Amino acid sequence: MLAKTHIREIDWHDLPAIMSIEQASHILAWPQDHFHSALRSNNVCWCIEQAGKLRAYCILLPAVDNLEILNITVAPDDRRQGYARQLLNAASQYARAHGLQQLLLEVRQSNHIAQLTYQQFGFIEISRRHNYYPLTVGREDAVVMAYPITP
Numbered sequence: 001m002l003a004k005t006h007i008r009e010i011d012w013h014d015l016p017a018i019m020s021i022e023q024a025s026h027i028l029a030w031p032q033d034h035f036h037s038a039l040r041s042n043n044v045c046w047c048i049e050q051a052g053k054l055r056a057y058c059i060l061l062p063a064v065d066n067l068e069i070l071n072i073t074v075a076p077d078d079r080r081q082g083y084a085r086q087l088l089n090a091a092s093q094y095a096r097a098h099g100l101q102q103l104l105l106e107v108r109q110s111n112h113i114a115q116l117t118y119q120q121f122g123f124i125e126i127s128r129r130h131n132y133y134p135l136t137v138g139r140e141d142a143v144v145m146a147y148p149i150t151p
């Protein structure tokens with residue numbers, strides 16, 4: 001169990017810390033303007049702060065029936081401590097409270113750790129998108145995964 005943590009809305013002043021985690025975590029990191037757009041739109045933008053340090057964040061897109069997880073990232077030094085599980089639990093509670101039927105996400109075929117995280121939570125693979133993600137050289141498939149929300 002985690003020590004005292006706090007999920008809260010992302011604020012503009014969090015962006016330097018988020019960009020530093022983002023760039024250390026992804027093959028092709030989101031540019032800052034993606035986060036600007038998320039903060040200006042109806043996306044759900046949450047982060048976890050513990051002991052005054054930003055540890056993890058997620059960007060969620062509520063749609064008609066689904067809650068799509070657009071980005072979920074944990075700082076490299078803070079992984080395997082349950083932060084992703086905590087954000088997924090919060091997303092699942094949000095979806096249930098808003099009458100949404102499933103959590104949906106896409107993950108790189110090569111990203112086995114993220115797939116393990118989602119499978120462990122209860123996501124199942126529902127399809128693949130061929131050559132969906134750019135790589136530094138070439139492209140790779142996206143694995144589409146869903147987690148059903150029980151009423």
Ligand SMILES: CC(C)(COP(=O)(O)OP(=O)(O)OC[C@H]1O[C@@H](n2cnc3c(N)ncnc32)[C@H](O)[C@@H]1OP(=O)(O)O)[C@@H](O)C(=O)NCCC(=O)NCCS
Binds near residue numbers: 026073083108114120
């Ligand atoms: C994927 C990611 C978000 C997981 O975050 P995390 O906070 O480390 O995950 P959690 O600690 O909540 O792990 C939950 C479970 O997932 C599985 N898991 C997570 N990381 C794992 C690893 N490195 N090896 C094996 N299983 C792992 C375990 O079952 C774990 O439960 P346990 O620790 O009780 O055994 C994190 O590794 C990350 O930010 N990666 C880089 C960015 C990224 O790939 N984001 C997802 C893009 S789709």
